[in-house]
Amino acid sequence: AAGVIQSPRHLIKEKRETATLKCYPIPRHDTVYWYQQGPGQDPQFLISFYEKMQSDKGSIPDRFSAQQFSDYHSELNMSSLELGDSALYFCASSPPAGSSGNTIYFGEGSWLTVV
Amino acid sequence: DAKTTQPPSMDCAEGRAANLPCNHSTISGNEYVYWYRQIHSQGPQYIIHGLKNNETNEMASLIITEDRKSSTLILPHATLRDTAVYYCIVRVDQGGSEKLVFGKGTKLTVNP
Numbered sequence: 001a002a003g004v005i006q007s008p009r010h011l012i013k014e015k016r017e018t019a020t021l022k023c024y025p026i027p028r029h030d031t032v033y034w035y036q037q038g039p040g041q042d043p044q045f046l047i048s049f050y051e052k053m054q055s056d057k058g059s060i061p062d063r064f065s066a067q068q069f070s071d072y073h074s075e076l077n078m079s080s081l082e083l084g085d086s087a088l089y090f091c092a093s094s095p096p097a098g099s100s101g102n103t104i105y106f107g108e109g110s111w112l113t114v115v
Numbered sequence: 116d117a118k119t120t121q122p123p124s125m126d127c128a129e130g131r132a133a134n135l136p137c138n139h140s141t142i143s144g145n146e147y148v149y150w151y152r153q154i155h156s157q158g159p160q161y162i163i164h165g166l167k168n169n170e171t172n173e174m175a176s177l178i179i180t181e182d183r184k185s186s187t188l189i190l191p192h193a194t195l196r197d198t199a200v201y202y203c204i205v206r207v208d209q210g211g212s213e214k215l216v217f218g219k220g221t222k223l224t225v226n227p
Binding site for chain 1: 149151153156157158159160161164202212213214215216217218219220
């Protein structure tokens, strides 16, 4: 079965640079979530989108922005990168309301290293 | 903040059942109990969820107490590949886009 696809899987950027992570949800899923997991930490919720509109916001820095496009894929844009942004970034998706449960499924993550 | 409490670590012998407890004493009537696991640096993997009845699937069983204040995830025959961090999460599941809030989880180590 198709899963959540994230790209790139690994990314190395320098401080103050910009990075963009992409997420392709499971087909027919309309909600996308972004999480950040620092070294030795638990996943922390950043932001979510439902039907291309922001639906919830967590501890996402102002330097970060995200959006969901008409094909439901999502992009997380991170600017003025700091060393502390080095983390594993997960995207997840869930199906529309009324479908067989709205369980959230995660991608394999994108490793961002800021040097 | 996470609404669940789990032991930080547990050990289990390969082939034996692993029973992972979770306390969620403030759970609301419309909140489900979800279990995910994360094998080192991989994406969290959905295991099972339930509201008040016990649930079983090909991966595990979920036992929820009658008062719903605690639950136990059971891996009936643990293998080395079940070594992971297991997260118990309560979440509203009424067709909305409610996020998952991860707590500290239980680091399960399956020993040969």
